[in-house]
Amino acid sequence: MDMRFDMAQNVAPVPMARPCSGHSCDACVVRDSAICADLNDGDRDALSRIGRRVALHAGQTVMWEGDDSTVVANVIEGTLKLATSTGDGREQIVGVVYASDFIGRPFGARTPHSVTALTDARLCLFPRGAFDGFAMRHGELQHRLLQRTLDDLDRTRAWMLLLGRKSAREKVATFLLDMGRRLRGDADGVIALPLSRQQIADVLGITIETVSRQMTEMKREGMIDLVGRRGVRLADMAALEALAEAG
């Protein structure tokens, strides 16, 4: 239907990704919020020896849909998208992940969706087999992973309501509020969206033109302000919430 192509370089991930210097958990910014948070110092050290840090540029893909599941990772910094596509190239973004989130498919042979960096990013990357083995021996880790997966599932199901039953206008309002919740704006309350218009369209299951039209209309009505390509200020939260509605 639409055969868009990613402008960004889709280089081979694991070999290409530059391992980066520092590699101690002590200084890790996500050590208290990632799945390793409940491990004691010794166990965390052991886990860290299994993995390594890698840096990604915006646009790089870490894993592809349908590939063997060979790696999993913690996101240390940056924003990434999870996506699946139809055979003819229509794409649906099925998740957006941020610092301290976990990516990849542990305990399974296949990666069910691609993972691509939207901004420059840093990961703490583990070979899946070694990670699985470690997790089997550490209940706390598995419990954290379960908690996180259950939360992901809840969020994903809530998003199904949006995809299946909401209008374009409601979709955009819901998206903007969701972004507002995750990203803290600057002094003026302006949020820097990590997604292009096309990517927003791919999250919401609509076209880029529809996203654009809805946003300019909301601007005209004073619900939001648009600043540059990536900036938005949610001027009238109440109106947006009324639109996003849902349950």
Next chain:
Amino acid sequence: MDMRFDMAQNVAPVPMARPCSGHSCDACVVRDSAICADLNDGDRDALSRIGRRVALHAGQTVMWEGDDSTVVANVIEGTLKLATSTGDGREQIVGVVYASDFIGRPFGARTPHSVTALTDARLCLFPRGAFDGFAMRHGELQHRLLQRTLDDLDRTRAWMLLLGRKSAREKVATFLLDMGRRLRGDADGVIALPLSRQQIADVLGITIETVSRQMTEMKREGMIDLVGRRGVRLADMAALEALAEAG
């Protein structure tokens, strides 16, 4: 937008549901496929003492969206739907569960979606607090639950592609194939759908009329046969698969 109402009785679930007689895991039909499969006899006994069997009639709702999460359960027999709605009554079915599946939200305060029996069903029901406690002490159980949740998440994300990017025709084809995979047909290859046309519409994020039109058209083209309200035979699998396409 559409203010449909469930004809079925939405009675209070846990008190109303009739506890049923037999209650030994030894004879349980799902004991080797449900999450308790990896427990040893002693542990499974201990778990079974926490829970109880209940029977549901088609149409009964076991838990409501937004409720406190007070119970979780294994499905022993029957088919149930998981659903969320917008404030104005539009419904999206976010999952369909079968025998040996697990329902409810462990390790969380809220039930994020309603659970309603589509057919008569039997559950093995646990108070959430007691179940959580038991799970914390039994890594095998938590591991099974994690596996199952990861699988659910994969399936749910695959469904997002359908909701966001597929046409009505592709949606129906995908749905029918999915049903064919889960439900074994009779001697003639006729499958008895556990969902009404309206419920199919609610799974696919379209209207009942569109479901109906697509199915009659597929029938006219010889891809499927319709027998009665709930019966379908997938006559031309190849054609259906070409339509469902995806990746």
Next chain:
DNA sequence: CGAAGTATTGAGGTTCATCAATACCGGTGG
């Protein structure tokens, strides 16, 4: 056989996708 509920069919309207042109942003080099 009749009634209630469910599904199909039809006519018409709305929303959103598609195709196409123009405008804008932000970085690079003159």
Next chain:
DNA sequence: CCACCGGTATTGATGAACCTCAATACTTCG
């Protein structure tokens, strides 16, 4: 600093897909 250029976003015109409303037909169950 300005002009230019590639890429991205907006805007417009048109049409198709799907929704809505309404009537009819079919199933199933008492």
